[in-house]
Amino acid sequence: MRLSELEIGEIGIVKEFTDLEMSVKLMEMGCLPGEEIKVERMAPLGDPIAISVSGYQLSLRKREASTIVLQ
Amino acid sequence: MKADIRVALVGNPNTGKSTLFNVLTGLNQKIGNFPGVTIDKKIGYFTLPDGRRAELIDLPGTYSIYPKSQDESIVFSVLADKSNPHSPDLVVIILDASNLKRNLLLYSQVADLKIPVVVALNMMDLAKKGDINIDVNLFAKKLGVPVVPIAARKNEGTEALKNAISFANKFALQEDSIDVTTIAPQLVESIGRELNIDNPYLALQLAHQHETLTFLTPAENERIEELEKEFSFNSQKAQGAETIARYAFINDLLYDTVKKPTTAHAETFSNKIDKVLTHKVFGFIIFFGILMFMFQAIFSWSSYPMALIADAFVWVQNSLHTVLPTGPLTSLLVDGVIAGLSGVMVFIPQIAILFAFISILEDTGYMSRVTFMMDKLMRKVGLNGKSVVPLIGGFACAVPSIMSTRTIENWKDRMITIMVTPLVTCSARLPVYTLLIALVVPNRNVWWVFNMQGLALTGMYLFSLVSAIVVAWVFKFILKGKERGYFIMELPVYRMPRWNNVVYSMYERSKAFVLQAGKVIIAVSIILWVMASYGPGDRFAKIDQQYSQPQYIQTMSPDSLSRTVSSAKLENSYAGVLGHVIEPVIRPLGFDWKIGIALITSFAAREVFVGTMATIYSVNGSAEKMQSVYEKMHEAKNPKTGQPVFTLAVAFSLMMFYAFAMQCASTVAVVYRETKNWRWPAIQFAYMTVLAYAASFITYIMLR
Numbered sequence: 175m176r177l178s179e180l181e182i183g184e185i186g187i188v189k190e191f192t193d194l195e196m197s198v199k200l201m202e203m204g205c206l207p208g209e210e211i212k213v214e215r216m217a218p219l220g221d222p223i224a225i226s227v228s229g230y231q232l233s234l235r236k237r238e239a240s241t242i243v244l245q
Numbered sequence: 246m247k248a249d250i251r252v253a254l255v256g257n258p259n260t261g262k263s264t265l266f267n268v269l270t271g272l273n274q275k276i277g278n279f280p281g282v283t284i285d286k287k288i289g290y291f292t293l294p295d296g297r298r299a300e301l302i303d304l305p306g307t308y309s310i311y312p313k314s315q316d317e318s319i320v321f322s323v324l325a326d327k328s329n330p331h332s333p334d335l336v337v338i339i340l341d342a343s344n345l346k347r348n349l350l351l352y353s354q355v356a357d358l359k360i361p362v363v364v365a366l367n368m369m370d371l372a373k374k375g376d377i378n379i380d381v382n383l384f385a386k387k388l389g390v391p392v393v394p395i396a397a398r399k400n401e402g403t404e405a406l407k408n409a410i411s412f413a414n415k416f417a418l419q420e421d422s423i424d425v426t427t428i429a430p431q432l433v434e435s436i437g438r439e440l441n442i443d444n445p446y447l448a449l450q451l452a453h454q455h456e457t458l459t460f461l462t463p464a465e466n467e468r469i470e471e472l473e474k475e476f477s478f479n480s481q482k483a484q485g486a487e488t489i490a491r492y493a494f495i496n497d498l499l500y501d502t503v504k505k506p507t508t509a510h511a512e513t514f515s516n517k518i519d520k521v522l523t524h525k526v527f528g529f530i531i532f533f534g535i536l537m538f539m540f541q542a543i544f545s546w547s548s549y550p551m552a553l554i555a556d557a558f559v560w561v562q563n564s565l566h567t568v569l570p571t572g573p574l575t576s577l578l579v580d581g582v583i584a585g586l587s588g589v590m591v592f593i594p595q596i597a598i599l600f601a602f603i604s605i606l607e608d609t610g611y612m613s614r615v616t617f618m619m620d621k622l623m624r625k626v627g628l629n630g631k632s633v634v635p636l637i638g639g640f641a642c643a644v645p646s647i648m649s650t651r652t653i654e655n656w657k658d659r660m661i662t663i664m665v666t667p668l669v670t671c672s673a674r675l676p677v678y679t680l681l682i683a684l685v686v687p688n689r690n691v692w693w694v695f696n697m698q699g700l701a702l703t704g705m706y707l708f709s710l711v712s713a714i715v716v717a718w719v720f721k722f723i724l725k726g727k728e729r730g731y732f733i734m735e736l737p738v739y740r741m742p743r744w745n746n747v748v749y750s751m752y753e754r755s756k757a758f759v760l761q762a763g764k765v766i767i768a769v770s771i772i773l774w775v776m777a778s779y780g781p782g783d784r785f786a787k788i789d790q791q792y793s794q795p796q797y798i799q800t801m802s803p804d805s806l807s808r809t810v811s812s813a814k815l816e817n818s819y820a821g822v823l824g825h826v827i828e829p830v831i832r833p834l835g836f837d838w839k840i841g842i843a844l845i846t847s848f849a850a851r852e853v854f855v856g857t858m859a860t861i862y863s864v865n866g867s868a869e870k871m872q873s874v875y876e877k878m879h880e881a882k883n884p885k886t887g888q889p890v891f892t893l894a895v896a897f898s899l900m901m902f903y904a905f906a907m908q909c910a911s912t913v914a915v916v917y918r919e920t921k922n923w924r925w926p927a928i929q930f931a932y933m934t935v936l937a938y939a940a941s942f943i944t945y946i947m948l949r
Contacts, residue, residue, distance in 0.1 A: 198481050199733055201488040202309045204347040214516065218525045219621040222630075222732055228346045229505075231515075231736040233617050238731055 177225070177242040180213045186244035187211070193241040204228030205242065248290065248300035251331060252410060253323060255355055256339035257348050258306035259610075259737035261367045263287075263746070265339055265397040266303045269407075288331075293411040294404075302331045308347070308735075310354045311453065311484060313654050318457055324358055325447055326460040335413050337406070339365045342372035342379060342394070345503060349495045350488070353422035356390070357446035362419050363409045364392040370399065378504040387498055389420040398743070423490045425449055428483050432476040439472075440465055449487075453480050515738040519614065528618050535611075536637070539602045540706075543640075547594035554594070558587035577774050585770035585856050586763060592852070595672050596758050597751040599641035603634075604750040608742040613734060620732055626714050627721025628665075629658035630732060636662070636713065639669030640706075642758060643912045647919055657726030663919060664929055665717045667912050668905065670709040673851040677903050678705055680855055684878055685896040709904055716932075769849040773857060776820040777842075784817040815861060834902065834941040835895040835949070837883070847908045854903070894948035898941040905937035 180186055188209050191197035205211065205227050212226040222235045256262040270289025287303040304323060305316040312318035323331055336355055340348040356362050364385075372379065385392035391409040395402030425446045426433055436448040455461055455469045472478075521527055562579050569575040606612045612634060620630030631653045638646035646666050653659040670678075682701045689697050779785070791797075792810050801809065815821050816838075823845060824838035831841050843857040858878060881890040907913065907930045916926040 194481050194485070195729070196731065198485050198488065199313070199731065201485060201492070202311070202350065203733055203735070204350075204492075206489065206492050215519065215523060217618050217621060218523065218528045219618075221621045222617060224519075224523075224617065224736055228344075230344045230347060231738075233613075233732065233734050233736050235620070235732045238733060 175244045176240045177211060177213075177244060178223075178236045178239040180211075180244075182213050182215055185210060185212045189243045189245040191241055192243060196238055196241045200234075200238070200242065203232055204230075205232070211242075211244075247298070249297040250293070250299045250335065250410070251333045252299050252301045252335050252337055253331070253333035254301055254303050254337050254339065255320060255324075255351065256306060257308055257341065257351060259735060260306070260339050260341040260348065261397045262306055262339050263303065264743060265365060265367065265395070265403075266301065267745070267749075268397055268400050268403055270301055286331075291407070294408055295411045297411065299410060300331075301337075302333070307351065309351055310450065312457075314651055316651050318454075321450060321454060322458055322460065324355065324360060325450065325458075328460060333360060335361045335363065335410060337363050337365055337410065339367050339397075342366045342369050343375055343377060345379070345499060346492075346495055349498065350491055352388075353491045353494060354446075356388070356419045356422055357425060357444075358450075359418060359444050359446075361413050361416070362390050363406070363413055364388070364390055365397075365402075365406055366392055366394045367397050369394040369402075370396045376506040380502045384498075384502040387420075387502065389417065391416060422494045423487070425487075428487050428490075429476065429478055432472055432478050435472050435476070436469060439468060449483070452478060453484065513738070515610075518739050519736075522611065523614050523618055528614075532615060532618065535606075539599070540640070542602070543595050543598050546598055550594040551591045554591050555587065558583065558590065562587075573778065576778075577771065581770040581774035582767050584859070585767065585853065590759065592672050592675075593755050593759065595675075596641055597755045599638075599672075600645075600754040601747050601751050603638060603641075604747045605742045607634075608740070608746060610737045610739045613736055616734065617736065624730075626718040627658070627661050627724075628717050629653050629655060629662070629730060631734075632658065632662040635666050636669055636710075639666045639671060639713075642671050642673070643667040643669070643909065644915045645754060645757070647912065647915050650919070655726070655730040656728060657724050658730055660724060660920070660925070661717050661720045663916060663925070664720055664932075665713040667907055667909065667929070667933065668709055668713040668716060670706045670904070671851075671909075673909065674705075674903055676852055677854045678702055678900055680858075680875060680878075681891070681896040681900050683875060684891045685893045705900060705904065712905070712936075716936075769846055769853055770856070773820065773846050773853075776823070777815055777818050777861070780814065780818040781822065785814055788813045788817065820861075833945070834938070835892075835898045835945040837890065839890075840895075840899065844902070847903075848906075849908075849910045851903060851908045892949075894945050897948055898945040901940040901944045902937045905933055905940050907933040 175186065177186060177188075188205060188207050188211060190207060191200065209227055214224045214226055214231060216223050217233075220236075222233045223239060224231055224233045225239075226232075254262060254266055266287065266289060269291050271291070289301045289303070291299055291301065293299055302323070304320045307313075307317040307320050310321045310324070312321065323329055324333065324336070326332060338352050338355055340352060352362075352364065366379070366381065369379075379394075381392055381394055391413065393402055393406045393409050395406055397403070429449060429452065432452055433445045433448045436442065436451055437445060440448070440451070442448045442451070451458070451461070452469060452473060455466055461469075522531060562583055565575070565579045565583070569579070603612075606615070615633050616630035618630075619633045623630055623632050632650070634652070635646040635650050638649060643666050646669075647663050650659050650662045650666070653662060679702070682698050686698045686701045691697055691700070788810060792806065792813070797806060797809075816825075820842045821838065824841040827841045827845070828836075828838045831844065836844070839861050842861055843854050846857045847854045878891050879889075882888065883890055913926045913930065916929060917923060920926070
């Protein structure tokens with residue numbers, strides 16, 4: 175299951191990443207393996223999405239969300 | 246100014262860093278540039294409780310000392326380079342108490358550089374509201390640094406922070422956060438030994454960042470490169486491993502120092518606002534509503550102060566004319582320099598109001614929602630959600646907008662944004678459009694409510710946005726991006742704007758605009774005045790001779806004689822000769838040699854157009870300058886056909902030229918500074934001139 179497949183309001187826990195370059199950027203922003211992520215909302219045109227992670231809100235594109243594998 | 250102790254202020258974006266900077270230093274600050282780059286360097290001074298004087302440097306906000314943009318790269322180079330004039334004795338790192346986990350990543354990196362650190366724990370009030378309980382004493386003990394709880398917006402805890410700064414060198418240095426040597430043991434050891442660096446984390450960072458650091462010698466750079474190959478160092482993998490280790494340290498640290506409520510998923514206030522502001526339908530409606538309100542405000546609120554400034558300049562011109570003796574120098578000063586300057590100064594109210602709006606939108610956190618909403622749309626044409634901010638700013642002035650593209654991490658997205666921002670109707674085009682529209686569009690209402698002149702102006706604004714988007718889309722296929730674009734951005738919680746910050750940004754931006762544009766205007770007015778007042782060879786003498794013959798003096802009134810003489814002189818001046826030279830080129834666009842002179846002078850700055858027209862149609866010293874330029878241009882007739890010069894076709898053809906042409910020396914200069922390569926401003930200048938010529942030509946043919 176990828177983060178990009180979650181619906182609004184659903185929660186997942188990060189397992190691993192499929193892309194090294196993206197993973198470095200995401201981990202810096204607090205998206206680490208073991209961390210809980212909640213999809214808060216989507217932009218009016220469906221992309222990017224906004225998630226809650228590590229106690230704050232982060233926006234990222236669906237393509238970036240699809241590199242995050244959930245448990 | 247000399248200081249006893251140098252302090253650097255470091256922290257994540259949106260943590261109240263600039264608020265703390267302003268609270269600590271008050272108005273005792275100055276803004277400069279870091280050498281070689283155009284990144285604002287804010288330095289302030291304050292006095293410690295023991296009487297020593299501290300210099301505080303505000304470093305750009307960043308999530309990590311691994312830079313993702315040019316701004317962020319400043320942080321590590323100031324902290325790491327001991328020979329940097331701002332190399333700090335002490336770092337104050339500001340942490341958002343309501344969001345400690347992510348904030349602590351930067352702390353742990355800075356702490357491992359082994360510069361003495363004081364932690365300012367900001368937004369303690371917000372954390373308490375959210376039932377987040379922080380055991381500050383235990384937290385400080387585990388880190389081994391002084392931790393001062395503050396609320397910068399309420400000016401709470403800043404005295405305690407100053408105290409901590411003054412005692413900082415009496416504490417032991419902070420604990421190591423992670424064991425850096427395990428990440429790349431041999432490489433760190435070799436760099437440390439060969440470059441004589443005793444801090445392992447500094448050595449590791451040099452391995453990561455050596456390509457962009459300017460304080461390393463070429464030999465050192467080469468050696469690091471060789472060592473990286475020798476130990477097959479993978480920068481991204483090493484950074485990933487380091488980040489995981491740091492968050493393990495942070496989780497361990499927070500485990501018994503911070504108590505959070507278990508119902509963490511309760512709907513926050515910010516979330517409720519977002520439900521409306523980023524709503525599928527209302528989101529865009531509200532955004533366009535805000536934009537409409539902004540433009541209405543820029544035009545209506547500024548009209549009174551603009552009239553005041555214009556009147557003040559007329560008063561100064563009149564007074565100088567009466568006080569100073571008549572002669573070429575007075576004429577140069579009053580009709581050249583001051584007339585030109587007044588053309589720029591009247592824009593101050595518009596610029597100030599626009600920047601007030603932009604700073605409110607950024608301060609409240611709304612701007613990041615706009616980038617969130619627009620990203621998909623922008624990406625389709627090769628831009629980025631973050632391009633929205635410079636494009637909106639382009640309505641005021643392309644110069645600061647192009648500087649604000651630095652927040653766009655992706656090279657290609659940033660280049661395209663820089664290339665198209667000057668197409669957006671900036672405030673310098675406004676007087677040109679207003680004058681030309683007034684000449685040819687009747688001041689009538691259509692469908693009862695819409696004023697035709699207003700519609701024409703709105704049309705020019707919309708047209709500029711459309712052309713910027715189309716050109717961006719074309720560049721998307723031409724430019725080759727080296728890296729992948731991404732959009733990983735914090736959505737900060739909504740906050741009230743800090744009003745003194747808004748006022749300060751209005752003041753700073755207006756000042757920068759006046760200084761930048763003022764220099765160009767003065768130079769252009771002097772050159773134009775000289776070119777229009779002198780001619781090649783003895784042409785001027787011959788004109789004087791011709792018109793002093795009795796048949797002219799007896800038949801013409803002194804007034805019309807002097808006007809005939811000066812227009813004959815203008816046609817034979819250097820400016821007139823130049824105008825005649827380019828006339829064949831611009832004839833297909835419907836322009837004559839007089840407009841040609843205005844076009845040439847406008848290549849320094851667009852707003853020069855009105856002033857040039859005023860000079861060329863020889864209206865001097867009149868109280869209502871704008872009105873008389875209008876009247877002169879209105880009455881101007883083509884000497885061969887007897888038809889008016891400014892027809893609908895000519896006026897719109899001219900507006901099209903101003904819509905596309907890169908007639909702004911300041912923009913050319915800032916594009917060069919931002920791209921560090923003459924190729925980019927050259928390409929921009931070329932494509933915009935070609936578009937301007939084509940658009941004018943088509944408009945003229947169609948409307949003729």
